Amino acid sequence: MAQDNLNRDQATARIRAAVTQDLLSGRISLLLGWQKGLFWWRSRPLFARSQQDLERLVWDSFCAVNLSRYLPEELSIEERVGILVKGCDARAFHRLLQDRMLDRERVLLYGLPCPGMLDYRLLAEAGVKEAEQMLEEGEELVIQTGGGEERRPRTDFLLEKCRLCPHPDPVVYDQLLLPPGEPWMDPASRFQDLEARERPTPAERYAYWSGELQRCLSCYACRQVCPACSCRECFAEQQEPRWLGKGAGLNENMLFHIIRVYHGAGRCIECGECQRACPVGIPLLELSRRLAKDIEELYGPYEAGMDPEAPPPLLTYRPEDPAAFPEK
Amino acid sequence: MSEALKGKGADNGGTAAGVGGSRSSGSGNGAWQPLIVAFCCNWCSYAGGDLAGTSRLSYPANVRVIRVTCSSRVNPLHVMRAFQRGADGVLIAGCHPGDCHYTSGNYHARRRFSIFARLLEHAGLEPERFQVRWISSSEGDRFAEVMQEMTETIKALGPNERWVDPRWLKIT
Ligand code: SF4
Ligand code: SF4
Ligand code: FES
Numbered sequence: 280m281a282q283d284n285l286n287r288d289q290a291t292a293r294i295r296a297a298v299t300q301d302l303l304s305g306r307i308s309l310l311l312g313w314q315k316g317l318f319w320w321r322s323r324p325l326f327a328r329s330q331q332d333l334e335r336l337v338w339d340s341f342c343a344v345n346l347s348r349y350l351p352e353e354l355s356i357e358e359r360v361g362i363l364v365k366g367c368d369a370r371a372f373h374r375l376l377q378d379r380m381l382d383r384e385r386v387l388l389y390g391l392p393c394p395g396m397l398d399y400r401l402l403a404e405a406g407v408k409e410a411e412q413m414l415e416e417g418e419e420l421v422i423q424t425g426g427g428e429e430r431r432p433r434t435d436f437l438l439e440k441c442r443l444c445p446h447p448d449p450v451v452y453d454q455l456l457l458p459p460g461e462p463w464m465d466p467a468s469r470f471q472d473l474e475a476r477e478r479p480t481p482a483e484r485y486a487y488w489s490g491e492l493q494r495c496l497s498c499y500a501c502r503q504v505c506p507a508c509s510c511r512e513c514f515a516e517q518q519e520p521r522w523l524g525k526g527a528g529l530n531e532n533m534l535f536h537i538i539r540v541y542h543g544a545g546r547c548i549e550c551g552e553c554q555r556a557c558p559v560g561i562p563l564l565e566l567s568r569r570l571a572k573d574i575e576e577l578y579g580p581y582e583a584g585m586d587p588e589a590p591p592p593l594l595t596y597r598p599e600d601p602a603a604f605p606e607k
Numbered sequence: 608m609s610e611a612l613k614g615k616g617a618d619n620g621g622t623a624a625g626v627g628g629s630r631s632s633g634s635g636n637g638a639w640q641p642l643i644v645a646f647c648c649n650w651c652s653y654a655g656g657d658l659a660g661t662s663r664l665s666y667p668a669n670v671r672v673i674r675v676t677c678s679s680r681v682n683p684l685h686v687m688r689a690f691q692r693g694a695d696g697v698l699i700a701g702c703h704p705g706d707c708h709y710t711s712g713n714y715h716a717r718r719r720f721s722i723f724a725r726l727l728e729h730a731g732l733e734p735e736r737f738q739v740r741w742i743s744s745s746e747g748d749r750f751a752e753v754m755q756e757m758t759e760t761i762k763a764l765g766p767n768e769r770w771v772d773p774r775w776l777k778i779t
Pocket of ligand 3: 648649650651652676677678679701702706707708709712713
């Protein structure tokens with residue numbers, strides 16, 4: 280997790296220098312990176328085509344947006360695209376590559392070992408309302424509030440997807456721009472929190488999920504950001520047969536999400552983008568993670584997006600496979 | 608929701624008298640009867656059902672069989688649709704592992720529907736309501752037993768209230 284002794288401004292400068300060179304020399308025609316959004320606690324995607332654009336490039340603690348999802352569209356117009364990849368962007372890249380959505384040769388990956396991105400909601404709860412109230416010092420956050428100064432571990436403020444992430448360093452890149460870090464989550468224990476959150480009866484589970492999913496607006500942002508949702512035509516918009524109406528009734532919301540999660544079974548990279556993008560705060564990641572856990576239990580360890588050659592568990596089988604139903 | 612469930616599913620009305628209609632308990636045309644949708648693969652399980660019939664084995668009329676080419680032909684959306692439109696239980700039946708007419712269809716189905724069953728469970732379905740069984744064409748007796756057992760289980764559970772689409776419930 281240590282970023283050497285580079286602070287974020289130095290790191291940003293180093294990244295900018297590397298990509299500027301490639302953009303100016305024509306090695307890439309577009310760079311996908313991040314720039315500041317409307318708020319200090321949000322960084323949004325940057326589509327840079329000139330040196331001037333690159334001046335807006337940032338690498339800070341809010342670059343959560345997974346950029347790989349933009350690649351298939353951009354590659355349809357651009358010759359060669361450069362992209363900054365954190366751990367999850369890199370796994371998303373593998374995911375899309377495995378679905379044959381990308382041409383590997385036309386993408387230049389700049390690897391950025393990721394320290395984990397911060398969750399504004401957690402910062403706000405700790406009293407941080409302005410950028411000036413927060414200073415990052417290595418693995419600590421120095422917080423200034425009315426009550427004085429407080430030092431807290433940075434990990435207390437990570438987005439859920441980052442807290443749970445076992446591979447913050449990119450698993451694929453052409454060029455690593457920053458020194459590698461230290462992962463904080465062991466892949467084998469990544470589901471531990473789920474046991475603590477077990478809901479014992481079907482009625483409790485149904486009450487929980489219907490309570491959450493009734494808020495769904497059917498905006499499909501969760502699908503749009505998902506690197507495992509790569510169908511050209513989604514069942515949600517399919518006309519013949521038509522599976523979903525335009526309403527957002529509970530039964531249709533639940534049908535959409537159950538099938539969305541199922542379509543990601545064995546393919547979901549657990550990047551949590553669905554949850555981060557949801558405008559009504561539905562904790563979508565949990566369902567996908569519960570399924571990933573079941574898949575590991577039944578069909579062996581598998582982490583999507585790690586190895587593009589390893590067949591996703593639902594695209595293969597073994598004759599001696601166990602079943603979750605009685606087979607006698 | 609149980610009030611809204613009274614009446615009958617618009618598409619499950621009457622192929623067999625007295626079945627799949629009444630969702631109200633007590634009054635009306637008698638006690639509630641479960642509706643079970645069984646997707647049966649053509650080559651084994653459906654033939655098993657035929658054998659049950661020609662052997663004059665009886666099984667509950669609550670079960671509506673839908674013939675599919677292979678257990679792997681069933682799309683989880685079909686299962687969801689059945690629940691939306693009033694099924695109280697859904698069963699997928701296929702050839703025993705190793706015997707699929709298309710060699711590996713049921714191996715794929717085994718993985719898919721094991722995972723799908725877990726997902727439905729996480730989302731709050733009573734696990735008994737979604738089942739998968741292997742039934743060969745020579746197992747007419749097993750076919751009848753499986754259908755009997757599923758019907759009993761669902762009867763004990765009562766009407767399904769998960770994911771029912773209210774637009775499909777006709778007030779009687
Ligand atoms: S379902 Fe969510 S967590 Fe899984 S790959 Fe898609 S966006 Fe990422
Ligand atoms: S992003 Fe949220 S509101 Fe939009 S479709 Fe997904 S779950 Fe529903
Ligand atoms: S043909 Fe029966 S399961 Fe495939």
